[in-house]
Amino acid sequence: MKQQHLTWMHIGAGSFHRAHQAWYLNQLLSKGDDRWSIALGNIRDDATDLLNNLAHQHGEYVLETVTPAGKRAYEKIRSIRTIVPWDKQLSALTQQGSDPATRVISFTVTEGGYYLDTHFKLEAGNPDIKADLAGQATTIYGALSKILHQRMQLNSGKVTLLCCDNVRHNGERFHDGMIQFLETKGDQELLSWMNNNCTTPNTMVDRITPRPTADIAPRVKEALGIDDLAPVMGEAFIQWVIEDNFVAGRPALEKVDVEMVESVVxxxxxxxxxxxxxxxxxxxxxxxxxxxxxxxxxxxxxxxxxxxxxxxxxxxxxxxxxxxxxxxxxxxxxxxxxxxxxxxxxxxxxxxxxxxxxxxxxxxxxxxxxxxxxxxxxxxxxxxxxxxxxxxxxxxxxxxxxxxxxxxxxxxxxxxxxxxxxxxxxxxxxxxxxxxxxxxxxxxxxxxxxxxxxxxxxxxxxxx
Known part of the structure; x- marks a missing residue:
């Protein structure tokens, strides 16, 4: 029986994902476990050049890491197999996210990207949130609302929604914000579907990853002989702690030193x-x-x-x-x-x-x-x-x-x-x-x- 290939879709085509989560899944690939690969996309039109460069390289790029003592290492990352092109309606992202093979949808959001006040209430008056309540998709709530709607309509099955950022209790915060977004929008059907078909584990992620600078590509060229249009660099240190609450399966992350725990607190x-x-x-x-x-x-x-x-x-x-x-x-x-x-x-x-x-x-x-x-x-x-x-x-x-x-x-x-x-x-x-x-x-x-x-x-x- 042929093994099913599964997809981990990540929203947020920044450096951190490519130096962190993509690295861990690449470690699994290097161990011969190729059951999962990443589809990478973006909500906003601010990473088009990067996505185009990655598409040109079939999703592959080089990660440079460096220790405090100055020891550099280079690794080709091959875990991103699908580049999702950006369009204003997020149609390609929605299509990928509603594919039954997509079992995890992760995202990296800045502290302000949850649009929550100090009491963790959704800032419904924020212009971005107001736009998404009216049907646009400029925030994580608007984008996932579109994706989950189509997933519900196509009966694509359960999916884990995984935060990969620095917000305390990020899974809970996202869940509460998303629920409030759907309640404010009056979308009871999707609200009910999400409660029955999604989990939102808390996570803790760590690897210092600066914005790429022009001097990385020449070092990659010298070290590996590769002309890389999308190299990324980070520190050698890395850590990932996840509450083990995946509703539709997950990669064997524990085999590559991800700490799967009951509580990340x-x-x-x-x-x-x-x-x-x-x-x-x-x-x-x-x-x-x-x-x-x-x-x-x-x-x-x-x-x-x-x-x-x-x-x-x-x-x-x-x-x-x-x-x-x-x-x-x-x-x-x-x-x-x-x-x-x-x-x-x-x-x-x-x-x-x-x-x-x-x-x-x-x-x-x-x-x-x-x-x-x-x-x-x-x-x-x-x-x-x-x-x-x-x-x-x-x-x-x-x-x-x-x-x-x-x-x-x-x-x-x-x-x-x-x-x-x-x-x-x-x-x-x-x-x-x-x-x-x-x-x-x-x-x-x-x-x-x-x-x-x-x-x-x-x-x-x-x-x-």
Whole structure:
């Protein structure tokens, strides 16, 4: 009997998927397990050149990895077998997603891409969401609504919807957002179908993957003799933790060191609060003193100290007890950020701060106050972001700031108000319960004052 070939469709033709999930499935291929392959597509028309280049190469490309010691390795990735061309109606993506052979649909969404407020309610008034409620497909909800509708109509069977991003409880958050989207739209038929035919496991993903630069292709050419139009690079470190709740089968991911678990919570909390939050801290701080890259920012003694103290003094006590060795995890993370060969930009990591503060930082503020501790080190992060956005307001950031939920008018109004810090500190979307905490506001004022003086004194200081 001939073995059925199954498809894992991924939405989001960015570097991270090609350096992470595609790598894991490629490891299975290299072990002789070719039951699954990837179909790669995009919701928006911002990756057409990449998709065309991948199509020209039959989905194949080279992944370059590099260790903190500078050891580079090259691997040809062959797990992407189908390139889904973009069209405005997402007809090709919908066709692929509704194919009965497609059993997993994964996606990588930025923190702002879920369009959820701090109470995890769908921001139905957002222009993108309003457009999709009216029948367009510019968000993950609109796109999957089209795909699942056709899947339901064609009776294509059950499918796992898998988040591959940095959002805490991402499967639950996506599920809640999707349900609210369908309820708001009044689509009870699809709502019922989804509840009976889809699962949305939580996941934790990790591999630092900067945007590709022009110098990767020449190194690939020198190492392998290949003219690659779509190479990608990332750090050597990689991790993937998934709740084992696939409703329609899955690849044998446990055979390639994916951690299949009942709950991702301890892994997720450690990564989000230690890695993701300190990553943003370093990006904001580095930008404020004129640095361009994460590695040089991390190696700046004062910035390293900010991140180290934030983790040691406020995060680790908040996460203890934990099955992970948090001190070791902290040290490994900061060593990875210091990798001088990655050249990840502060611009990339600084993005989406209005989602990152409530998602990655405020929980630690809450935990500290709940146990009677003053979160001095943790408050440095929202203080840095305030100073960072003040530069944005003044038009003096050295790059374009990207944020999926940035309300430009509101931010300008905040900085034009008589007391911008008060407006910022009392923002419930950012700080939840602490928005009513006078002690937090006073501490935030103190940290902003100190860090403003620090940034001014260190601007454009050379890094050893």
């Amino acid at each position: 301890p892994y997720e909390e450690a990564k989000i609060r230690i890695l993701n939050a300190s990553h943003s801290c370093i990006a904001w701080a580095g930008t404020l003193i004129g640095l361009n890259f994460i590695d040089e920012s991390t190696r700046h003694q004062d910035i390293y100290k900010l991140a180290y103290e934030y983790i040691s003094e406020d995060v680790i006590p908040s996460l203890t007890p934990c099955p992970l060795d948090l001190e070791n995890y902290r040290d490994v993370v900061l060593d990875r950020f210091s990798n001088p060969y990655i050249k990840d930009t502060n611009q990339r990591v600084a993005a989406d701060g209005f989602s990152k503060i409530p998602g990655m930082v405020t929980p630690t503020l809450d935990d500290c106050y709940n146990r009677g501790s003053v979160p001095k080190s943790a408050t440095a992060l929202p203080a840095l972001f305030f100073l960072f956005m003040q530069r944005w307001h003044q038009g003096s950031l050295p790059y374009n700031y990207e944020d999926g939920i940035l309300d430009e008018a509101a931010v300008h109004a905040m900085f034009n108000s008589p007391d911008p810090i008060a407006v910022y500190a009392r923002d419930k979307k950012l700080f939840g319960l602490q928005a009513n905490n006078a002690d937090f506001e006073a501490l935030l004022r103190q940290q902003i004052k100190q860090l403003r003086q620090w940034a001014h004194s260190h601007l454009s200081e050379p890094v050893a």
